[in-house]
Amino acid sequence: MSESPKKVMITVRKAPHGSIYVQEAIEVMFIVASFGMELSVAFIDDGVLALKSGQDTGELGIKGFMASLGALTDFEVTKVYADQQSLDDRNLSEDDLVFIGEDEETEEPVKAKITSSENIAKMMAEQDSIMSL
Amino acid sequence: MKLTILILEGPYNHQASDSAYQLIQASLASGHEIHGVFFYHDGVYNVNKQMDPPQDDRHIANRWAELGKSGIDIVVCIAAAKRRGITDEVLVPDTRISGLGQLAKMTMESDRLVVFGD
Amino acid sequence: MLHTVNKSPYSNTALESCLRFIQQDDVILLLEDGVYAAANGTRISHLIEKALDTHSVYAIQADVKARGLQDLITGVKLADYQDFVKLLETHRSNAWL
Numbered sequence: 196m197s198e199s200p201k202k203v204m205i206t207v208r209k210a211p212h213g214s215i216y217v218q219e220a221i222e223v224m225f226i227v228a229s230f231g232m233e234l235s236v237a238f239i240d241d242g243v244l245a246l247k248s249g250q251d252t253g254e255l256g257i258k259g260f261m262a263s264l265g266a267l268t269d270f271e272v273t274k275v276y277a278d279q280q281s282l283d284d285r286n287l288s289e290d291d292l293v294f295i296g297e298d299e300e301t302e303e304p305v306k307a308k309i310t311s312s313e314n315i316a317k318m319m320a321e322q323d324s325i326m327s328l
Numbered sequence: 329m330k331l332t333i334l335i336l337e338g339p340y341n342h343q344a345s346d347s348a349y350q351l352i353q354a355s356l357a358s359g360h361e362i363h364g365v366f367f368y369h370d371g372v373y374n375v376n377k378q379m380d381p382p383q384d385d386r387h388i389a390n391r392w393a394e395l396g397k398s399g400i401d402i403v404v405c406i407a408a409a410k411r412r413g414i415t416d417e418v419l420v421p422d423t424r425i426s427g428l429g430q431l432a433k434m435t436m437e438s439d440r441l442v443v444f445g446d
Numbered sequence: 447m448l449h450t451v452n453k454s455p456y457s458n459t460a461l462e463s464c465l466r467f468i469q470q471d472d473v474i475l476l477l478e479d480g481v482y483a484a485a486n487g488t489r490i491s492h493l494i495e496k497a498l499d500t501h502s503v504y505a506i507q508a509d510v511k512a513r514g515l516q517d518l519i520t521g522v523k524l525a526d527y528q529d530f531v532k533l534l535e536t537h538r539s540n541a542w543l
Binding site: 344 | 531
Binding site: 201203215216219222223226227229230232324325326327328 | 332334336368369407408411427428429432433435436438440441443445
């Protein structure tokens with residue numbers, strides 16, 4: 196087995212709030228990143244809805260995960276991608292996306308990187324493990 | 329081949345637990361190693377000793393206890409377990425509660441991660 | 447890569463999504479409700495028929511039998527869990543839930 200850090204991708208394909216999958220996936224992201232593995236996260240299909248700005252679960256009485264999502268990069272979760280096709284299907288653009296933290300070097304707020312399904316597919320092919328959550 | 333199996337759904341409600349069990353049995357029969365089984369989301373319900381299915385149907389928690397007894401690390405995520413009221417008191421024997429770090433560790437140390445869910 | 451699909455294709459887009467991300471030499475394994483995608487002559491049979499041009503497609507036999515499926519798309523290979531293990535020996539896994 197190679198000695199270089201393992202490449203792990205977490206895929207998030209479910210909509211937020213209607214189920215806990217997204218919230219609990221974010222908890223996994225923090226832990227996996229802290230273990231020194233090379234983590235990428237791909238939001239695909241309904242998963243891109245989790246990246247929409249302006250979410251507010253207050254009236255639902257649900258704590259939600261928006262604060263955690265806004266701090267992904269603070270916790271070393273920096274390779275975060277959103278599938279272009281999934282966004283297009285849902286009439287979402289980069290303007291609609293939430294900030295997931297700050298760029299380590301520039302300290303500018305950053306969002307998930309919108310990329311093609313083909314690019315995500317190529318990334319998937321390079322992973323040692325894919326954690327579908 | 330060392331496998332880590334991640335199970336994301338509860339027993340009976342979804343087939344995930346059953347499919348995972350079938351893969352584990354086939355892997356062991358082929359001489360492969362199950363490095364660990366990790367339960368997340370509703371998967372934590374799989375090891376609840378209080379489950380009481382009909383006599384003529386499979387007892388899912390007991391299956392996990394048997395695998396645990398044979399030496400396989402059967403782990404339930406503490407955060408997911410706490411949310412769902414799964415505590416040490418209700419665990420079947422030879423299974424344990426631990427942190428998400430265990431999932432990370434198992435994944436790092438395995439050749440394959442296979443996920444069963446909904 | 448071994449792509450596993452366990453949801454019914456009539457109600458869930460997992461199979462379609464899988465097919466959007468699949469790469470050359472990747473393999474598809476249908477299990478649980480995913481085996482319904484292997485049924486012949488349905489609204490979505492064309493997805494598997496097209497996939498078969500370039501990929502191997504397996505369906506877990508026990509799941510096919512459980513669901514009483516008999517008329518399967520030609521080219522879909524029935525597999526047992528030993529076959530699933532064999533596929534894992536040479537492929538990493540990607541679950542489309």
